Amino acid sequence: MNFELTINAIQDTASDLEVIIVVDGNFEHRFVQDKELLEKAKFKATQDETCLLLEKDRLYVGSEDLASNNIRTAVAAAIRVAQSKAYKSLKIASYAGEVNRTENLQAMVEGLVLGSYSFERYKNTKSETTLEDITISMEDYSGWTQDIQKCAEALNVAQIIAEATNFTRDIVNTTPDDCYPEIMADIAKKMAKKNNLVCKILKPKELREQKMETLLAVGRASRHKPRVIHLIHKPENPQCVVTLVGKGLTYDSGGLSLKPSEFMATMKSDKSGGSAVIGIMKAVSELNLPIEVHGFIGAVENMIGGDAYKPDDVLYAKNGKTIEIRNTDAEGRLVLADTLCYAQQEVKSDYIFDFATLTGASVVGVGHYTSSVMGNSDAVKDLIIRSAKEAGEFATKLDFNRYLKKSLKSEIADICNISNTRYGGAITAGLFLEEFIDEDHKAKWAHIDIAGPAFVEHSWGENPHGASGAGVRLMTKLISSLVKN
């Protein structure tokens, strides 16, 4: 998809199709030239509602207001309609918002790139989309005059972030037979080479040397052996250091605590946290952010077999703690425990964030659209929630408490891998992870459970069916916000 910015008025811009956003049901605005036709079509201009006037080559879409998050989903809806027709090019004016900022331009470009995504690797008949060129006119809905240089920068940033999100979506959508730990490591390596990142891969031999026995146990019954991937973005004179850790379960069958079939399907998406980390590393390197960023991914497949780890096993984590296994389907926290320990051994950072499709309980608690944020520092959790909001993702806090912590007690080991209560499962999983955070990282760490939004079964907002790339926009926004000018 090619983007162009023009200072020409929208009417003087050549294109096959014009997209017009009807804001807050205002059909009197000068951009809305087809009021009567739209009324005839019973177009109400509700959020994301579209109306294509084929004879006019004009596509209308509704948005409640000029908030960036609404503009993003409106244009995503519009581009899907445009792609279903034979248009080659599209033009749209600017909708900079109540305040003249580049935020809405960024949201618009993201909406167009994210909304037009489709995953067709396994389809013999691919959809024949012809739409390639998008021209954005600087003529603004509210009459703002905009700085073209700033707009061009915003466009570039938006394209990098949205394409990194689509890159993450591609990894997650790939089937477990085509994307197992070794392949995930290859994908990371290839991206690292292209983007000048350092990439280190730990294979079973190195994982054993590093005493990551818990991670190895989870992967033991699989014919695809685990990998730990370490990606490094190291600019000169970095302003601070951020560590990212991702759960990369290329498949989660549940292991011997086997999942019922209806819960097993879609578990290719259990690598969403790790895939998000790869996407974030791609974005931060392309944005040239003056922040040192380390991405660690625990890539493992959780399977059954004669060699499988078992409920009743006691495993030794990298930090020496013993873990009583009572459910092999609570495997993500085991993989993360060792990966978090390794990450902290390798890097002393100012922030450490982990991303994981960790619990069904998070989905039950906060729904399919929202990530759960846990940790010990309100400031860090608030930073994440603020960044999510600005990036157009949903995230909310789940607070720890000492009573739930006790539910992880084991009679025979230091800790149990599941809690003894049915309730608060997202929090108890977060509390389990906390056991593997060093004292000096305790207040710098947050855990982000993306089990809800990572995989979309019914398209919403800018997300088509399949992987959403949850976490990529949120974290790229957060890391960008750490940059001091």
Ligand code: BES
């Ligand atoms: N990968 C799952 C969590 C999950 C569930 C992600 C649904 C996305 C959608 C995780 O490994 C798991 O199975 N967790 C168990 C934990 C339980 C055994 C304590 C769960 O949530 O049921």
Ligand code: ZN
């Ligand atoms: Zn599981």
Ligand code: ZN
């Ligand atoms: Zn899992």
